[in-house]
Amino acid sequence: MRKLLLAALFLSSLPVVAxxxxxxxxxxxxxxxxxxxxxxxxxxAYPSYHVPRIAGQSEQYLKNALDEYSKGTRKHPTMQAQxxxxxxxxxxxxxxxxxxxxxx
Numbered sequence: 001m002r003k004l005l006l007a008a009l010f011l012s013s014l015p016v017v018a019x020x021x022x023x024x025x026x027x028x029x030x031x032x033x034x035x036x037x038x039x040x041x042x043x044x045a046y047p048s049y050h051v052p053r054i055a056g057q058s059e060q061y062l063k064n065a066l067d068e069y070s071k072g073t074r075k076h077p078t079m080q081a082q083x084x085x086x087x088x089x090x091x092x093x094x095x096x097x098x099x100x101x102x103x104x
Contacts, residue, residue: 021093022093022096023093023097023100024097025090025097026094026095026096026097027097029086029097030094030097032082032085033054033082033098037051037052037053054098055101055103056098056099056101056102056103057099058099059095059096060095062098062099063091066086066091066094067088069083069084070083070084070086070091
């Protein structure tokens with residue numbers, strides 16, 4: 001019993017890294033985002049509207065948006081296809097990187 005208690009104490013003192021994000025990995029993945037979101041004045045073909053800038057947005061907002069596109073609860077064919085191509089970890093890493101970009 002004492003060994004079990006010591007083991008539990010030890011494990012509870014370890015840092016939790018389950019939700020750690022890797023912005024460097026997100027930067028590697030972001031090349032697919034830059035085609036639309038990084039071009040000034042770019043308009044989407046369907047429907048016709050300006051594509052929003054995502055650099056510097058809130059990390060949580062970006063992660064939620066990507067997760068919603070992936071689940072299909074947020075609708076846009078191109079974004080749904082993009083988000084579905086990434087794992088949950090990739091989407092979190094993308095959000096971490098994109099939110100870290102400083103804008104003017």
